[in-house]
Amino acid sequence: MKSKTGQLVKGIGSVKLAVLILSAIAVASLVGTLLPQEKANQTIYGAWWFLALLGALGINLIACTLSRFRLRLSKVGSIMTHVSVLLILSGALIDGIWGERGMMILNKGHSSDTFGAPGEKGRLPFKIRLKDFVVERHSSLAVTVLRGGHHGKTMSFVAKEAKQQVVTGTKYALNVDKISDNVTRSSRLVPASKKHGQTGIRFTYGTKDSQTESFLLEGNKERYKSADGLLRVVLKVFPDGANRDKELAKVRRATGNGHVEISGRHGSKPVKLEVRPDNKCKLGDGTVVEIKKYIPHFIVGENGARNASDKPVNPAVQIEISPPGGASPQKTWLFSKFPDFHKTHGKKTGLSIKYLRPASLDAANNLFLYGVCGGDLKFAMVPEKGRSVRGNAISGGQIPLGTGGNMFNLKEILDNAGIATDVTIAKPGKGTTGVQMQLLAEGKPVGNQMWLFDGDRHPTPLGDTGLSALVKGHPGQIKDFKSWLEVIEDGKVVKEKTIEVNHPLTHEGYAFYQASYDKERERWSGIEVVKDPGVPLVYMGFLFLVLGLVGIFYVQPVLKSSGKTKE
Amino acid sequence: MNDGNVLFNVLIVTYLLSTVVYAVTVFSKKPAAIWISRILLLVGFHCHMIVIGQRWMLAGRPPLSNMFETLIFFSWCIVLVYLIVELKYKIRVLGAGASLAALLSLAYATLVFPGTIEPLMPALQNNFWLTIHVTLCFLGYAALGISYLAALIILMRRNDWHRYAASYAAALSLVAVAGGLVTVHLQRAGSVSLSLNAVTFLAFLFGGLVAGAVLTPVVMLAMKLIRLDSQVMDESVFETILYRTIILGFLFLAAGIVTGSVWAHQAWGRYWGWDPKETWSLITWLIYGIYLHVRFGWRKSGVATVWFAILGFWAVVFTYFGVNFLLAGLHSYA
Numbered sequence: 001m002k003s004k005t006g007q008l009v010k011g012i013g014s015v016k017l018a019v020l021i022l023s024a025i026a027v028a029s030l031v032g033t034l035l036p037q038e039k040a041n042q043t044i045y046g047a048w049w050f051l052a053l054l055g056a057l058g059i060n061l062i063a064c065t066l067s068r069f070r071l072r073l074s075k076v077g078s079i080m081t082h083v084s085v086l087l088i089l090s091g092a093l094i095d096g097i098w099g100e101r102g103m104m105i106l107n108k109g110h111s112s113d114t115f116g117a118p119g120e121k122g123r124l125p126f127k128i129r130l131k132d133f134v135v136e137r138h139s140s141l142a143v144t145v146l147r148g149g150h151h152g153k154t155m156s157f158v159a160k161e162a163k164q165q166v167v168t169g170t171k172y173a174l175n176v177d178k179i180s181d182n183v184t185r186s187s188r189l190v191p192a193s194k195k196h197g198q199t200g201i202r203f204t205y206g207t208k209d210s211q212t213e214s215f216l217l218e219g220n221k222e223r224y225k226s227a228d229g230l231l232r233v234v235l236k237v238f239p240d241g242a243n244r245d246k247e248l249a250k251v252r253r254a255t256g257n258g259h260v261e262i263s264g265r266h267g268s269k270p271v272k273l274e275v276r277p278d279n280k281c282k283l284g285d286g287t288v289v290e291i292k293k294y295i296p297h298f299i300v301g302e303n304g305a306r307n308a309s310d311k312p313v314n315p316a317v318q319i320e321i322s323p324p325g326g327a328s329p330q331k332t333w334l335f336s337k338f339p340d341f342h343k344t345h346g347k348k349t350g351l352s353i354k355y356l357r358p359a360s361l362d363a364a365n366n367l368f369l370y371g372v373c374g375g376d377l378k379f380a381m382v383p384e385k386g387r388s389v390r391g392n393a394i395s396g397g398q399i400p401l402g403t404g405g406n407m408f409n410l411k412e413i414l415d416n417a418g419i420a421t422d423v424t425i426a427k428p429g430k431g432t433t434g435v436q437m438q439l440l441a442e443g444k445p446v447g448n449q450m451w452l453f454d455g456d457r458h459p460t461p462l463g464d465t466g467l468s469a470l471v472k473g474h475p476g477q478i479k480d481f482k483s484w485l486e487v488i489e490d491g492k493v494v495k496e497k498t499i500e501v502n503h504p505l506t507h508e509g510y511a512f513y514q515a516s517y518d519k520e521r522e523r524w525s526g527i528e529v530v531k532d533p534g535v536p537l538v539y540m541g542f543l544f545l546v547l548g549l550v551g552i553f554y555v556q557p558v559l560k561s562s563g564k565t566k567e
Numbered sequence: 568m569n570d571g572n573v574l575f576n577v578l579i580v581t582y583l584l585s586t587v588v589y590a591v592t593v594f595s596k597k598p599a600a601i602w603i604s605r606i607l608l609l610v611g612f613h614c615h616m617i618v619i620g621q622r623w624m625l626a627g628r629p630p631l632s633n634m635f636e637t638l639i640f641f642s643w644c645i646v647l648v649y650l651i652v653e654l655k656y657k658i659r660v661l662g663a664g665a666s667l668a669a670l671l672s673l674a675y676a677t678l679v680f681p682g683t684i685e686p687l688m689p690a691l692q693n694n695f696w697l698t699i700h701v702t703l704c705f706l707g708y709a710a711l712g713i714s715y716l717a718a719l720i721i722l723m724r725r726n727d728w729h730r731y732a733a734s735y736a737a738a739l740s741l742v743a744v745a746g747g748l749v750t751v752h753l754q755r756a757g758s759v760s761l762s763l764n765a766v767t768f769l770a771f772l773f774g775g776l777v778a779g780a781v782l783t784p785v786v787m788l789a790m791k792l793i794r795l796d797s798q799v800m801d802e803s804v805f806e807t808i809l810y811r812t813i814i815l816g817f818l819f820l821a822a823g824i825v826t827g828s829v830w831a832h833q834a835w836g837r838y839w840g841w842d843p844k845e846t847w848s849l850i851t852w853l854i855y856g857i858y859l860h861v862r863f864g865w866r867k868s869g870v871a872t873v874w875f876a877i878l879g880f881w882a883v884v885f886t887y888f889g890v891n892f893l894l895a896g897l898h899s900y901a
Contacts, residue, residue, distance in 0.1 A: 018864070030847075033843040033847060033890075040841065101837075535832065546821060
């Protein structure tokens, strides 16, 4: 190329110009990173002069390739590299002209064919429906092993099924056998040694056809309330028979609606006021407290507080406090299920007032089972109406219940019982996360398998090793969000895919990316709609770039030197 | 990986020893010196590999997803690239610098960043791209790190102003590393509480420049003591190492940017978004690209071109650290 055009092309494609343009692009890009992203996109990366710089680079590259590189094998790397940049730039140009991009916010069950900001809405030639949307959280569990002797010396590892982890610095290892997100713990009564055992009973309750089994254990689980709310059972153990019989004889049906307990300002003796409308009492300083109303099922409706039913679901008492000296009286509500309500929400009267309601009031049938240490068990059955029944409780016997068609079967009385915990895998979404592990010493199992539960605050001891372990999940951390999308054409579903980050749905040149989601209620999903027809060119450019660079630096020198040796 | 891991401590001690041995036997051709230093570094390299492998097993994913993990990997990459350079070009002059860089990278990892294993955010949960993209980038960074050392040595062996300027650059690098460590520790101990604003930034910049100036004579004295300016070595070997490592780094960085771009397209639907991390990696790549054009297209081979390697590696460090701490972007997790 000796012509004038040849000279011109050479000048345009010169290395000096290339260096100048590349430097300008580098400096402009640098300035852009110092600006906020939005502003940088507008004033630098999207500005005409920046695009002109990229265009100039393209022209420089074309001129350079035309003028300097004759198609030779030894130059193939350089040509490929320069062509690769041209491919990337033209791909970007195509995307800039024909590409589309915008967000589509879809509620569960809704469909749409528009995307992008209002005003410049894009329209799809088909509809997209969000069939379902889920946010998955990390079930990855970190197991922390604490070493007893060294305060704070711990190690932790991520629990993975069928993975063995050496406890560093010891001869022990832990083998994770099972991880489940939905385990439930249930306890049952088991015989125990004389030393550790307590009196316990197993019983069933229910109708003739459906009985549920439960248990009571002295000192551990002494009260039972049936699911239907009709039966309440209390187990108590006394030091000797005489005391037991005396207490048992006193058992009677509780009446009334409990009482209000008022503690004075200076820790004086609490005053008890029976819950009965208009019942009142005068405190030492002259304050008068009066019961105004009792309602068994307190709810707040549109017109204020009201009673919803006759069942004692949320028993409440309204009282009126009249301070001494004729100041205006105050009315306030008290709740038996929220004994601290008045303390935290009540008006500052200086009084501590609580509504105390015996639990036996709220069950139709109250069964008292009283035993003595290492001896027999007696019962008193107190029904809502009618006479109470007393007698000896025996294993396998039935205790008659006053009202309702239900039965109480005493299955077993154990003088020495304890609690064993069973772990079962529940339905997905129920229960907590647990890890089943086996402790190993020099490769051999030590003790039984054990379960550790996410959320347990106290470390579980690992046998007699002096080690203990805790399990902590990362439930707050998002693992993934997935949208189940359907492509609808002419009212028919033609394609469906569950998209997630890294796995988009593509249809007719459009791609749908999982971009964001409703962080508060997890009801909508943000989908980025992208049409980028330039991508194949860009990717080809990427491939050429890497191959070209390898060619320049690692193939061309070899070709050159072999060429030399041939000469 | 941190507490009570014997291997990790072995690693630190080995790199420390290796730094010292390489430094005191810079130009030694005695087989004993060669083998002691080489064995030390090889032992460190293998322990390092085991430490990374252990963490991989513990986490159940490649340990390349946060500052702690990438610094440890970066350190390993430096040793790898250095060992290749040493074996290929039969020179040990860069050994002290490479060992020190590996050591400081490990120190940063353990002293500054938490070593806990955290679950990954959704966009990073792609082991394939995570491994490829990060490995390519850090191999590139490591090669460019070695080129930085070669550039410093070329400049510090001269007898003109380049010597002083390069010593100042080396001193500044040390001040930056040490200053970072000290600041983090003071802040953690509660002795100082700093918030990032223009005033603290300028104060740090100015303080760093002054401290660098103060440290420069010390650096020059140290180089004198290890007789770095002795004429034992053929200058052209350094030149060769300089551009060979830059070429390697340039190639890996290109591949790293390309794979990152493909990954971003898969994850977010765009292959390029001008986010600060992306842009800075491009700036870095452009600097080396300009160097290559000046050096081989324009055929300039003067000493001024060596400064491209200094500038370029500072851009690498800014891409890796500066962007995360000074600029915000999508890459803020790593």
